[in-house]
Amino acid sequence: MGRKVTLATCSLNQWALDxxxxxxxILKSIEIAKAHGAKYRLGPELEICGYGCADHFYESDTLLHSFQVLRKLLESAVTQDIICDVGMPIMHHNVRYNCRVLFLNRKILLIRPKMVMANHGNYRELRWFSPWNQLRNVEEYFLPRMIQEVTGQVTVPFGDCVLSTKDTCIGTEICEELWNPRSPHIQMGLEGVEIFTNSSASHHELRKADQRVNLIKSATTKSGGIYLYANQRGCDGDRVYYDGCAMVVINGDIVAQGAQFSLNDVVCTDMERAGSEKAYLQIRLYSHLEREPKPCHRVKVDFSFSSGDDIFLPTHQPITWHFHTPEEEISLGPACWLWDYLRRSGQAGFLLPLSGGVDSSSTACIVHSMCTLLCQAVKDGNGKSLWGGLWAFSLCQPITCTKKRYITQQRKGKKPKSII
Known part of the structure; x- marks a missing residue:
């Protein structure tokens, strides 16, 4: 016997400062989650302001507008009767943190700051944020007045804590923490946390999906449990492409997979499974292991994910993760980035000089891949979500004039045909 629990994770194409x-x-993803009966919705890292704000994180307006969006989320009827987990920057004791905010029915349940910063390769998080280095410590955070007016709360828990409902316990990881040798999910699992969540802004890199899948499968193979992974999608105005790959893993088995390369702005993945078998695995195998001297602080909430009645449920059915070949990744990743960059820059197309060398030939193949993705998306009825999908077909026209002829037509005041 088990309890039916429906959870949702998503990949969003968020824009910096949009x-x-x-x-x-965000609201659209919550609507989709609720339509599938989900009681918990997880979104990507810093989804309210966008991950690629760079030095705009220093500006007080970025923090102010993030709270204004949070207020609208709290007030919206869409966010009622579902626990929403959103990401935003927050200033606490004059220190800027990368945080997750969990709320339910116009009440903020807790604020969880990121504890391990990504500060290598393409990432410079220590430039804008400080890590929360007070393990198992929780403080009181004084909410801004605009939020107090909606929630009726003056302070909320802020720090390293987990959320305890009537029927389960949820623990949060944020992106880089999963890659750390001392990942928080290890000790959380030993203390009875059954559902682990990870909000990420992980960029596409050749064969990186393999690493993500292996890490997440390993997290629940060791101690059991359910692991939800959410990721940013799109270029976010930067020079990297975030490739989604939202997933749900149970006891080391993948049970739901989100698309890695998609032009849709919102991609949700939900899962309905029994939540009781994980506790059996943990108690039987690992209850004797040494735990941290200070237990996890639990924020209790009067809410249930399940209906309350034990029912007979089949065990979860694993799926095989579809890995793209390296050739497909090289073709699809840059193609998706090109489309995002094009529509965000407000331009009408690309100028592609063809010299016949490797560079121009490779670029032409990638642009062709982009056009193929766009045409397929429009045929599937996703034109509106592509913000300009109706004119995407003009990008797929063959080159009809040379650069010299194109410039000549412009000088004569004529509107030249589209060229790529």
Whole structure:
């Protein structure tokens, strides 16, 4: 016997500093989650303001507008009766943190700051944020007045803590913490946490999906449990591409997979499974192991994920993760980035000089891959979500004039045909 629990994780194509657009996409993902009966919705890292804000994180307006979006989320009827987990920057004791905010029915349940910063390769998080290095410590955070007016709360828990409902316990990891040798899920699992979540902004890198899948499968193979992974999607105005790959893993088995390369702005993945078998694995195998001297602080909430009645449920059915070949990744990743860069820059197309060498030939293949993805998306009825998908077909026209002829037509005041 087990309890039916429905959870949702998503990949969102958030834009840096596009607060209105980001709010719209967050609400849309919550609508999709609720339509599938989910009681918990997980989103990507810093989804309210966008991950690639760079030095705009220093500006007080970025923090202010993030709280304004949070207020609209709290007030929205869409966010009622579901625990929403969103990401945003927060200033606590004059220190800036990368945080997760969990709320339910116009009440903020807890704020979880990131404890391990990504500060290598393409990432410079220590430039803008400080890590929360007080393990198992929770403080009181004084909410801004605009939030107090909605929630009726003056302070909320802020720090390294987990959420305890009537029927389960949820622990949070944020991106880089999963890659750390002392990942938080290890000790959380030993203390009875059954559902682990990870909000990420992980960029595409050749064969990186293999590493993500192996790490997440390993996290629940050791101690059991359910692991939800959410990731940013798109280029976010930067020079990297975030490739989604939202997933749900149970006891080391993948049970749900989100698309890695997609032009859709919102991709949700939900899962319905029994939540009781994990506790059996943990108690039987690992209850004798040494734990941290200070236990996890639990924030209790009067809420249930399950209906309350034990029912007979089949065991979860694993799926085989579909890994793209290296050739497919090289073709699809840059193609998706090109489309995002094109529509965000407001341009009408690309100028592609062809010299016949390897560089121009490879670029032409990638642009062709982009056009193929766009045409397929429009045929599938996703034109509106592509923000300009109706004119995407013009990008797929063959080159009809040379650069010299194109410039000549412009000088004569004529509107030249589209060229790529």
């Amino acid at each position: 607060f209105e657009g980001n709010l719209e996409r």
